Amino acid sequence: MEVTIMLYDGITALDAIGPYEVFAATQQCNVKFVAKKKGIIKLDSKMGYLHADYSFSEITSADILVVPGCSPPNYKDPMNDEGTLNWIRKMHNTSKWTTSVCNGSLILGAAGLLNDVEATSHWGSFDILQSLGAIPTEERVVRQGKIVTAAGISSGIDMALQLVAWEFGEDLSRGVQLILEYDPQPPFDTGSIKKAPAPLIENIKMLLQELSEKEPNM
Amino acid sequence: MEVTIMLYDGITALDAIGPYEVFAATQQCNVKFVAKKKGIIKLDSKMGYLHADYSFSEITSADILVVPGCSPPNYKDPMNDEGTLNWIRKMHNTSKWTTSVCNGSLILGAAGLLNDVEATSHWGSFDILQSLGAIPTEERVVRQGKIVTAAGISSGIDMALQLVAWEFGEDLSRGVQLILEYDPQPPFDTGSIKKAPAPLIENIKMLLQELSEKEPNM
Numbered sequence: 001m002e003v004t005i006m007l008y009d010g011i012t013a014l015d016a017i018g019p020y021e022v023f024a025a026t027q028q029c030n031v032k033f034v035a036k037k038k039g040i041i042k043l044d045s046k047m048g049y050l051h052a053d054y055s056f057s058e059i060t061s062a063d064i065l066v067v068p069g070c071s072p073p074n075y076k077d078p079m080n081d082e083g084t085l086n087w088i089r090k091m092h093n094t095s096k097w098t099t100s101v102c103n104g105s106l107i108l109g110a111a112g113l114l115n116d117v118e119a120t121s122h123w124g125s126f127d128i129l130q131s132l133g134a135i136p137t138e139e140r141v142v143r144q145g146k147i148v149t150a151a152g153i154s155s156g157i158d159m160a161l162q163l164v165a166w167e168f169g170e171d172l173s174r175g176v177q178l179i180l181e182y183d184p185q186p187p188f189d190t191g192s193i194k195k196a197p198a199p200l201i202e203n204i205k206m207l208l209q210e211l212s213e214k215e216p217n218m
Numbered sequence: 219m220e221v222t223i224m225l226y227d228g229i230t231a232l233d234a235i236g237p238y239e240v241f242a243a244t245q246q247c248n249v250k251f252v253a254k255k256k257g258i259i260k261l262d263s264k265m266g267y268l269h270a271d272y273s274f275s276e277i278t279s280a281d282i283l284v285v286p287g288c289s290p291p292n293y294k295d296p297m298n299d300e301g302t303l304n305w306i307r308k309m310h311n312t313s314k315w316t317t318s319v320c321n322g323s324l325i326l327g328a329a330g331l332l333n334d335v336e337a338t339s340h341w342g343s344f345d346i347l348q349s350l351g352a353i354p355t356e357e358r359v360v361r362q363g364k365i366v367t368a369a370g371i372s373s374g375i376d377m378a379l380q381l382v383a384w385e386f387g388e389d390l391s392r393g394v395q396l397i398l399e400y401d402p403q404p405p406f407d408t409g410s411i412k413k414a415p416a417p418l419i420e421n422i423k424m425l426l427q428e429l430s431e432k433e434p435n436m
C-alpha cells in the first residue's frame with residue numbers, strides 16, 4: 001500500500017511522524033515524504049527539519065494521502081499556493097483515502113475538498129474550517145466517505161491506527177499498537193477542550209490567536 | 219532550557235519526535251538534534267530521514283539529554299561505538315536529566331549509566347536491559363535520580379510531559395497537552411503486554427527476535 005505524506009515548510013513534525021510510524025510498523029506500507037521541492041523541510045519550531053524524499057512532480061498517486069498541520073499561520077502558504085492545491089486535487093482524484101491531521105484539514109478545505117463535508121481540525125481552527133465550507137465536527141477522527149480528518153497534532157496516531165484497521169484488519173492494527181507500545185498514560189487529562197479547565201483553554205486560545213495574526217515567515 | 223536529542227542511523231522517528239514536540243510546545247526549550255556527524259539520518263524503516271543540525275563535537279552539555287531507540291538490532295552500532303558512549307557519559311556528567319525512549323535505554327546501559335538502576339525499555343528488550351546491569355521495571359516512565367527511561371516508542375510523549383511538569387510546573391504541562399490535543403483514543407487496548415492477548419504478544423516477539431538476530435545494515 002502506497003502512503004504519501006505531504007510536507008511543507010513550517011509543518012508540525014508530530015503531525016507527520018505519528019501516522020508515518022504507524023504505517024511503517026505495518027511493514028506493509030510504502031511511505032513516501034513528498035513536498036513541492038524535495039530536500040530538508042523547516043519545522044514550525046525553527047528548531048529542526050524533516051526531509052522530503054520526493055517532489056510533487058515525482059508522485060502523482062497514492063492509496064493514502066496524509067496532509068499534516070502546522071503552527072498558525074503557516075497553513076497560509078500551502079492554502080494560497082495553486083501548485084500545492086492542484087497536486088492535492090490530483091492525488092485525491094485517485095486516492096483510496098485522503099486524510100489530514102490537525103489544521104492540515106484547512107489545506108484540504110482550500111483545495112475545495114471539504115464542501116459540506118463533516119471534518120475536524122485542531123480545536124483552535126474550527127472557525128477557519130467552517131469558513132472553508134466544512135461542517136466542523138468535534139471528534140478525534142472524522143470519517144466521511146474517503147475523507148478522514150483528525151484533530152490536533154497527536155491525533156494522527158489514532159487516525160492511522162484506524163486506517164490500518166480498515167485497510168488491513170483489526171489484528172494488524174492491534175499488533176502495530178503493541179509494537180509502538182501505544183498504551184498512553186498522559187500525566188494529566190487536559191488534552192481536549194471538553195476536559196481542560198476554562199482558563200487554560202482561554203490562555204492557549206490567546207496564544208494561538210496571536211500566532212495566527214502574524215505573517216508566515218518560514 | 220537546553221534539550222539535546224541524540225540521533226543515529228537506524229533510529230525510530232517517533233522516539234525522537236514525540237519528546238521533541240512536547241518540549242517545542244513549551245516555547246521555553248531550545249531543542250537540538252545532535253548526531254556523531256551532522257546531516258540527514260536514516261530511519262529504521264528505510265523510508266525517510268530525520269536531520270541532525272549539530273555534531274557531537276559541537277554540543278557538550280544540555281539540561282536534558284534524550285536518547286531515542288530504534289528497530290532491533292540497530293542499537294548495536296551506538297552501543298559498540300566508543301565515541302558515542304563517551305559523548306553520552308560527558309553529557310550525563312553535567313545534565314539535569316538523562317533520559318531515553320524505548321530501547322534507547324540499552325545505549326544508556328552500554329555507556330555504563332544503568333548499573334543497579336531501575337529502568338525500562340521497549341517490552342521486547344528487557345533481557346538485554348538486564349544483561350547491562352539495570353533493574354528492569356515494567357512502568358511507562360521510570361525515574362530514578364536524574365535518569366528517566368520510558369517504555370516503547372510512543373511513551374516518549376508521556377515522559378516528556380512528565381519532565382515538563384517537573385521542570386516547569388504542572389500548569390505548563392497541562393497547557394502543552396492541550397496544544398498537542400493529546401487526548402489519546404486508540405481504537406484498541408493492546409498497547410502493553412499487560413493488556414494484549416497472548417498470541418499477539420508471541421507473534422510480535424518472534425518478529426522482534428528475527429530482526430534482532432540480523433546484523434545492523436544502516
